[in-house]
Amino acid sequence: MVRSVEHLQIELGGYVRPGESCVPWLVYDDAGEVVRPIAEFLRDFAARGTSPSSIRSYAYALLRWWRWLATVDVMWDRATQAEVRDLALWLQLHPKPRRLPRTASATTVGTTNQITGKQYLDDHYAARTIRHSNAVVSSFYEFWGEQGLGPLVNPVARDHRDRGRANAHHNPMHRFRAEGRIRHNPKIPRRRPRAMTDDAWGALFDAMGSNRDRALLALAISNGARASEVLGMRGIDVDWGNQQVRVIRKGTRAEQWLPASSDAFVWLRLYLSEVSVRLEDPLWVTLRKQRDVDGTMNRVPLTYEALRGVLRRANAKLGTNWTMHDLRHTCALRMAADRNVSLRDVQTILGHAHLETTAEVYLVEDERHTVERVAEHLARLAEPKPQPAPVGEGYSAGDLAVLFGKGVLS
Numbered sequence: 001m002v003r004s005v006e007h008l009q010i011e012l013g014g015y016v017r018p019g020e021s022c023v024p025w026l027v028y029d030d031a032g033e034v035v036r037p038i039a040e041f042l043r044d045f046a047a048r049g050t051s052p053s054s055i056r057s058y059a060y061a062l063l064r065w066w067r068w069l070a071t072v073d074v075m076w077d078r079a080t081q082a083e084v085r086d087l088a089l090w091l092q093l094h095p096k097p098r099r100l101p102r103t104a105s106a107t108t109v110g111t112t113n114q115i116t117g118k119q120y121l122d123d124h125y126a127a128r129t130i131r132h133s134n135a136v137v138s139s140f141y142e143f144w145g146e147q148g149l150g151p152l153v154n155p156v157a158r159d160h161r162d163r164g165r166a167n168a169h170h171n172p173m174h175r176f177r178a179e180g181r182i183r184h185n186p187k188i189p190r191r192r193p194r195a196m197t198d199d200a201w202g203a204l205f206d207a208m209g210s211n212r213d214r215a216l217l218a219l220a221i222s223n224g225a226r227a228s229e230v231l232g233m234r235g236i237d238v239d240w241g242n243q244q245v246r247v248i249r250k251g252t253r254a255e256q257w258l259p260a261s262s263d264a265f266v267w268l269r270l271y272l273s274e275v276s277v278r279l280e281d282p283l284w285v286t287l288r289k290q291r292d293v294d295g296t297m298n299r300v301p302l303t304y305e306a307l308r309g310v311l312r313r314a315n316a317k318l319g320t321n322w323t324m325h326d327l328r329h330t331c332a333l334r335m336a337a338d339r340n341v342s343l344r345d346v347q348t349i350l351g352h353a354h355l356e357t358t359a360e361v362y363l364v365e366d367e368r369h370t371v372e373r374v375a376e377h378l379a380r381l382a383e384p385k386p387q388p389a390p391v392g393e394g395y396s397a398g399d400l401a402v403l404f405g406k407g408v409l410s
Contacts, residue, residue, distance in 0.1 A: 003072065003082065005090045010067045012097055016059045024052040025059040027066065037076055038062045041143050051253065053228065061136035077144075079155045084137060088184040091130045095123035113321045117194060120321055127186040134182045157183040193329035193361070196322070201330065204322055207314040210287055211274060215267035216307070219245065220324060222261035224331035224350050226250055227324040231302060236279040240265065249351045258349060275299060336361045 014035070019026030023046050027038045038059070046055055068087045069076055102109060102123075110122030137156055144150035158180035196204070201221065208214045220230055229247040237246035243265055244257045275285055285299040286306065292298055307324065315321055332350055335341045347358040 003086050005086050006093060008071055008090060010064075010071050010090075010097060012099060013067055013070060014063055016056065016063055022046060023055070025056045027059050027063050029066075035062075035066060037144070038066070038140070041140050044143060045139075049253070051250075057132070058136050058139075061133050062140060064133060065137050065140075077150045079141075079151060081153075081155050081157045084134065084155045084157065085184050088130055088134065088186070091125040091133065092186065096125060098123070108321075113319075115318070115320050116200070116322060116326075118321055118326075127188045131182070131185045131188070134185055138182065159183045193333065194326075195330045195333035196326055200320075200322075203318055204314060204320070207317050208310070209313075211267055211271040212284065212287060212302075213310050215264060215271045216284060217327065218264035218267050219260050221327040221331050222264050223258040224328045224335075225258060226328060226351075227304060227307060229351075231282075231284055231304060231307065233283040234279065235277045235281055235283055237283065238268070251353070252351075256351065332358075332361045 013030045015028055016025055017028055018024060019034075019039075019042075023039065023043050026042065027035045029035055041062070042055055042059060045058060065087070066076070068090070069079065069083065072083060072086070074080075074083055105120070108120045110120060112119045134156055138154060141150055141154045141156065145154060159182075205214060205217060208217060216230060219225070220227070223245070225245075225247050228250055232248050233245060239245070239257065243260055243262065245260050246255055246257050248254070249256055275287075277283060277285065282301040284302040286302060287299075289297040289299050311322060311324065328350070332346060335346045335349065343355065343358055346361060347355055350358060352358045
């Protein structure tokens with residue numbers, strides 16, 4: 001089936017909202033009813049110990065898939081490879097649908113910041129988003145295939161050119177599993193993380209308006225912890241004697257102690273002198289108290305959106321577009337430049353599952369130095385060359401050239 005996707009418009013029907021206690025996020029249709037096929041999948045997904053943020057991400061990807069099926073008028077259990085292929089094409093061609101137009105960010109969308117050298121997010125779907133969408137849809141139909149429902153064949157096609165025949169060594173006592181690379185996954189351009197300069201870091205740090213924000217940023221840039229890992233810390237996760245902090249790693253959910261700079265602990269001490277945080281309470285809380293349902297005024301845990309607001313205000317003041325992940329990149333590149341820190345050390349501190357991921361930091365750092373050395377080479381070429389000394393009186397230039405070679409006098 002050939003479908004023209006250039007002029008298709010996806011209707012913004014349905015929504016994602018917090019669900020019940022065991023399934024933190026659910027997808028609802030226009031009538032406010034839970035979409036049962038998605039709810040069953042998310043329930044199974046949550047039972048695997050998946051983090052709420054991952055469940056939320058899957059819920060939004062499946063909401064997009066549900067909207068697409070409604071647009072092309074195909075039932076979820078009748079979907080084919082054509083629907084997955086056409087959605088991948090549509091996501092590459094069309095901007096993200098928005099309920100409200102952009103306001104303050106309308107002038108910067110898709111442009112490059114002149115100070116940081118980073119590009120602002122645009123309104124088109126990134127390659128990682130399309131790949132994530134394909135992976136979520138594939139998992140959804142794999143789940144329902146195990147239940148004996150849905151399409152007979154997973155609509156997310158896979159390539160087997162590099163692996164030979166699919167399931168060539170399949171055990172007939174086991175069920176078939178998907179093999180190979182997802183066919184309609186776009187290639188991801190290689191990203192080259194950039195370290196913040198000392199001046200840029202100092203300007204961002206000075207733009208912070210509270211000891212809490214200074215402590216949080218100083219902690220993040222000293223050990224490269226992710227924003228979600230830093231925000232998940234509690235009062236008991238601070239080891240003052242050894243100057244270490246404990247975080248819950250993203251993905252594995254494993255606990256890990258990380259070192260932190262002495263400056264970070266100084267600012268952390270100043271912050272905690274202003275607020276009262278018990279050992280079992282979240283470490284980072286709002287500066288202003290909020291009224292609870294019982295009428296009492298209390299500070300609430302600092303959320304990711306609130307932290308983004310802190311950086312948004314600082315960026316507006318400085319004319320930059322720094323994010324928390326830039327602090328992680330800066331920490332990684334600083335460690336990579338230290339010859340006393342091994343690749344394995346960097347992998348451990350950053351919490352990378354694979355050493356290859358960490359190795360890319362070294363490759364990027366090496367490329368940066370290569371560019372600097374080539375720039376110095378070009379500068380040397382542009383320097384005026386010294387003129388050769390004149391031939392002394394009584395000597396023939398031709399005779400000297402024969403005796404010593406032309407290069408001496410040229």
